[in-house]
Amino acid sequence: MSELKEELKAKIIEQLNLEDVAVADIADDDALFGDGLGLDSIDALELIVMLDKDYGIRLSDPKEGRKIFESVQVMADYIQEHRTK
Amino acid sequence: MVSLNGNVFFSDNVEDFSTFIKNAYKFLKTDYSKFFKMDNLSKLAFLAADVLLKEENLNGKENNIALIFSNKASSLDTDRKHQASIENDAQYFPSPAVFVYTLPNICLGEISIKHRLYSENSFFIFDRFNAEHLQLYANSLLRNGKAEKVLCGWVDFDENSYGAFLYLVEKEGRIEHKTEEITRLYNIL
Numbered sequence: 001m002s003e004l005k006e007e008l009k010a011k012i013i014e015q016l017n018l019e020d021v022a023v024a025d026i027a028d029d030d031a032l033f034g035d036g037l038g039l040d041s042i043d044a045l046e047l048i049v050m051l052d053k054d055y056g057i058r059l060s061d062p063k064e065g066r067k068i069f070e071s072v073q074v075m076a077d078y079i080q081e082h083r084t085k
Numbered sequence: 086m087v088s089l090n091g092n093v094f095f096s097d098n099v100e101d102f103s104t105f106i107k108n109a110y111k112f113l114k115t116d117y118s119k120f121f122k123m124d125n126l127s128k129l130a131f132l133a134a135d136v137l138l139k140e141e142n143l144n145g146k147e148n149n150i151a152l153i154f155s156n157k158a159s160s161l162d163t164d165r166k167h168q169a170s171i172e173n174d175a176q177y178f179p180s181p182a183v184f185v186y187t188l189p190n191i192c193l194g195e196i197s198i199k200h201r202l203y204s205e206n207s208f209f210i211f212d213r214f215n216a217e218h219l220q221l222y223a224n225s226l227l228r229n230g231k232a233e234k235v236l237c238g239w240v241d242f243d244e245n246s247y248g249a250f251l252y253l254v255e256k257e258g259r260i261e262h263k264t265e266e267i268t269r270l271y272n273i274l
Contacts, residue, residue, distance in 0.1 A: 019107075019121040031189075038118065045181035053178045 005076045012072070013048060016043050028073040036071075044069060056084030087113075089136055094232055099115070106132060113139075117199055124163040124186035127195050130154065130240040133249035134196045137224070137236065143200055150253075151232035152193045152206035153222050158243035159210050160189045190270070192240065204232045214239050214250075214269040224256045224262065239271070250274055 009023045012032070016039065030036045033044070041067055044065050051068075052058040057079065069079045087109055095112050099105050106128045110120060115135050123131060130233035137148075163186045170179045174253040185191065190208035197206060205226060214264065223235040250271050254262050 017121045042182050042185060043121075049178055049180060 001014050001076060001080060004079065005072050008072050008075055008079075010046075011050060011054070012037075015046055017023075026072060028076075032069050032071060032075075039069075047075075053078070055079050055082075057082050087132075087136060088274070092212075099122055099238060102129075102242075119195070122182065123192075123195060124160070124183070126162060126189060126240065126242040127186060127192040128250055129242055129247055129249050130192035131195050131199070133238075133240060134236060135199070137253050138196075138200050139249055141234075143191075144146040145201070147203050148200050149204050149233040150200070150202050151204040151226050151235045152196060152202065152221075152223050153209070153226075153235060153237045154189075154193060154207070154213060154251075155209040155211055155219065155239050156160035156189060157210065159211060160187050160191070161163050162242050162244065163187055196236075196263075214268075214271055216271065220262060220264045220267060227254065227256055248274070 005028055006023060012018065012026070012051045013021050018037065021037070023082065033039050039047075044052060044055065044062070047069055048059050048062060048065055051059065059068070086093055087098075097105050097108050097271065099108065102125055105123075107121075109132055110128075113132065113135065115132060117131075118127065118217060120131065134152075141148075141150075157240050163183060166193045167187050171177055189210070190206070193206040193208055195205065196202065201237070207222070209215070210222055211218070223237050226235050227231045234253055234255045236251060236253050240249045240251070241247060252270065260266060
C-alpha cells in the first residue's frame with residue numbers, strides 16, 4: 001500500500017504538471033482539491049483517465065470521483081480494492 | 086530571447102522550448118499557478134503578453150484591453166499530441182488537459198483571466214504575418230469605443246519553431262499605428 005501511495009503521488013505530480021511540488025510535499029491525507037493541492041475540474045478528469053489507463057478502473061459516474069479523489073490515501077484504498085491491472 | 090521596445094532583457098542558450106519558457110517565467114517572476122498546465126502556444130502567448138501588460142499598471146478588477154492575435158500553425162502542436170492519444174483503439178486515452186488546448190484562442194482566455202480583460206478578443210489564422218489586418222481591426226475597435234487599448238500580434242508555435250511579436254495600441258500612442266511601421270518592427274525581430 002505504501003508503494004502504491006508513493007506511485008500515485010509521483011503520477012499526480014507528473015500528469016497534472018505540478019511544478020515545484022515533490023512527492024515528499026504531499027501527505028497521504030492532504031486534500032487534493034480546494035485548499036490542499038488546489039487541483040481543478042480538468043485535473044479531476046485527468047485523474048479519471050489515469051484510473052482507467054493505469055489501473056483498469058472505469059468510473060461510470062464522474063461524481064464518484066469527488067469522493068475517490070479526496071486524498072492519496074482514499075485513492076489508494078479505492079484502487080487496491082477495484083484495480084483490474 | 087525576450088525583448089521589450091527593442092531592448093533584450095532575457096536570453097537563454099537552451100534549445101528546447103520547455104526549458105526556455107520555464108527559465109523565462111522564473112526570470113520574469115510571473116507568479117501564476119496554472120502556467121505549467123498550459124500548452125506550448127498558451128505559455129508563449131501568456132508570457133509575451135505578461136511582459137507588456139506588466140508595464141501598464143492594470144486595474145485589479147477590470148480592464149478594457151482587446152486582444153487580436155494571429156498565427157500560421159493554429160493549435161497544431163497540441164492537435165498532434167491529441168491525435169497521437171486517440172489514433173490507437175487499443176490505447177485510446179485522450180487527455181482532457183491536452184484536449185482543452187486544441188483551439189488557438191484558448192491562450193486569449195488565459196491572458197484575459199490573469200489580467201482581468203473583459204473586452205473583445207479574436208484569434209486569426211493567416212499564411213503569413215498580416216499587418217494590414219491587425220491595423221484595420223485594432224483601429225476599428227479603438228475608433229468605435231469598443232476598447233481603450235488593443236494588444237495585437239503574432240504568436241506561432243509549430244514543433245520546436247516558435248516566436249511571439251506583440252504590441253499595444255492606444256488612441257494617443259508614441260508611434261503611429263500604420264502597416265509599414267508594424268511590418269518594420271516585426272521584421273526587426
